[in-house]
Amino acid sequence: MIVILKPGTSQKEIDTLSDSLIKQGVQVNPVIGTDLIILGLVGDTSKIDPTQIEANRNVTKVMHVAEPFKKANKMFHPKPTVIEVNGQKIGGDSRLALMAGPCSVESEEQIVGIAQEVKKMGANFLRGGAFKPRTSPYAFQGLQYEGLELLMEAREKTELPIVTEIMSPYDIETFVEKVDIIQVGARNMQNFELLKELGRTSKPILLKRGLSATIEEWLMSAEYIMSGGNEKIILCERGIRTFETYTRNTLDLSAIPAVKNLSHLPVVVDPSHATGKWWMVEPLARAAVAVGSDGLIIEVHNDPANALCDGQQSIKPHVFGELMEQIKLIAKAVGREV
Template identity: 65%
Template sequence: MVIVLNASATPAQIEKLKQELENYGCSVWPTYGKFQTILGIVGDTGKLDRDYLLSKTYVEKVLSVQEPYKKANRTFHPENTVIEVGNQTIGGSQLAIIAGPCSVESKEQIINIAQEVKAAGAGFLRGGAFKPRTSPYSFQGMQEEGLELLQLARQATGLPIVTEIMSIKQLEKYSECIDIIQIGARNMQNFDLLKAAGQINKPILLKRGQSATIEELLMSAEYIMAGGNENVILCERGIRTFETYTRNTLDLSAVLAIKKLSHLPVIVDPSHAAGIWWMVEALSKAAVAVGADGLIIEVHQDPSNAKCDGQQSIKPERFASLMKSLREIARLENRAM
């Protein structure tokens, strides 16, 4: 349920109404706007008397919400959420560009790439320290050493760092040293991990599972937000279809659907979607054109010798050229970079 209060509602009236609703066992999540206040009600709302609520002079509307996700729902929060990370933002008028290698391979590699993507205009550095791989014999990442090297790259460039978490036991360490914690597609429905992520005050980049529906992605976000952490960034990274030419099928319509259903920022991962380097630039441009709030792109100096996903990584010089094109598209869409 959503209760819309008009501008005449005083802080005392709002507080009294919140107390009444909580006495019925409901949780109340207020959103304060310039001209109205919106109360999102979570719980057994069947006990609430709609006519009684509407009888209050400062109550403008009482709306039922059918979707199972409440806190991620745009009805509860009409304005877009903007997440601040250091001096960068995700979800506002400025596009967030996250770039870097699939995995951290050495100190020289990660610092050099960080410097190059920053020079091209990226606002965040990505890099895998712990790598979930389909085969147990594939490179699993530099792990703890990889985390340390990411921090050195941050010190060298000032770029906030984004890396994937694998398990709950890593959460304390990650919350101390990582700026944005990524929960990958394979863990999108690891509900214990999602609940634990809800207990920390750190932005979470949640990737859509390869076979997940949009509602399932939003419900996974709801797990995090229900725990108290509302700093969630959603990521469309392609879904599994019958097509085998590309690694996945990029669902750009999901960006539009999610932004209609939810207030959370949505970014696109064209690298994992296509799995083919020469498609990354065109898909990046298309993502910005449909309204994505940002991109996460794999960049590597020597893709043919990369230890992970070199086939979908672009070189720094191509990334720099892509950034010039993205600035033009962003300008046409009244966005900044």
């Protein structure tokens, strides 16, 4: 950690601050020049709160140098984490995780039908929303518990592990029992109470990046879950909020090599929610694989125009099939398999 002081800070003030830091268990190395006074803190700085140091009126800025996350940090865990879900693996050099399915579970016929189609075309996970976070309280909120049952039925018929979003801590037990990967949506990425409780389970968690979350904050949310004991985190980039309005959000594909550089956790990409446009899903899915993603999560619907939600970003099964063919070639170029 580095503390930058205002030029002109007196030796006495420097000493007082240094002493208080030394008491917190670190070694303080001052570098003093005319227009530069810094204190380099060496040792275990993890307990030191930078905002507290910044409250000192002589301090200009405090920077942490070591990343603030530990369990998610590649430095202390250089080997990529591989997560196993009902025989499927995600991360490392496993084959790509291809999660496909409708925005919302709507009926048995719909979810089983789509599951069978996407499986045939190469998907190895089934996604589908039972509980839906909607901006409007008046919009369709999902089939909820009934949706979970239908997902389980689709799993039984296809053997695809199921991924679905949790919205309330009250439902954790039910999800642990019925679901294979529990998804935390972008809007709940910093719902710390939910994260803490999920940390006490041993289910794989798909953690979506918040709409305005930095990469560091996203990894800190993973750290919340991991610090509770559950290290099975799959990160998911799904677009960030920017000034551009042509797409719903801006898919940040730079986040993939960034995460690979900072962490050992697997990371997948959701091109459907990022763009909000079905005709952009294909090119961005290809790009996601080319950039090094460990997988994709894609909305597929048999009848997008009558989907109960997000039809505008869903592709039809046959388009998903064509995409899988393109993905195969690209995966090969980056040393991965489909």
